[in-house]
Amino acid sequence: MTAGPNDLRIDYVEFNVSDIDASKTFYGKAFGWRFTDYGPQYCEFDDGRLKGGFSTLEPPRPGGPLVILYADDLEASLAAVKSAGGAILRPITSFPGGRRFHFADTDGYELAVWTKA
Numbered sequence: 001m002t003a004g005p006n007d008l009r010i011d012y013v014e015f016n017v018s019d020i021d022a023s024k025t026f027y028g029k030a031f032g033w034r035f036t037d038y039g040p041q042y043c044e045f046d047d048g049r050l051k052g053g054f055s056t057l058e059p060p061r062p063g064g065p066l067v068i069l070y071a072d073d074l075e076a077s078l079a080a081v082k083s084a085g086g087a088i089l090r091p092i093t094s095f096p097g098g099r100r101f102h103f104a105d106t107d108g109y110e111l112a113v114w115t116k117a
Helices: 020-031 074-083
Strands: 009-016 034-037 042-046 051-055 066-070 087-095 098-104 110-116
Touching: 009 110, 020 034, 020 042, 020 051, 074 087, 074 098, 074 110
Parallel strands: 009 051, 066 110
Antiparallel strands: 009 066, 034 042, 042 051, 087 098, 098 110
């Protein structure tokens, strides 16, 4: 299997926010981002090059947004993270449009890896 052009690259950045409308107002006004709502607790943003999301499913996380990588083969990426010494924080779970897992790197930074459904 040939790897796709986005395999193992940063693909998405997710911000846990307290108020999606306030975040949309701020980033829209400050940077001209565009938005797509996916229900009352999630909104995707598009800065023209990279997409990400605003979520109220968890409280804001001091220390920054959740960086999300894309993988063509999610199970192989999970195995590679474990082999490299990462800790799996959330096992593979499904969401509308795909599946993902969360892990901590060797310094404790939380990241996620996703793949399309």
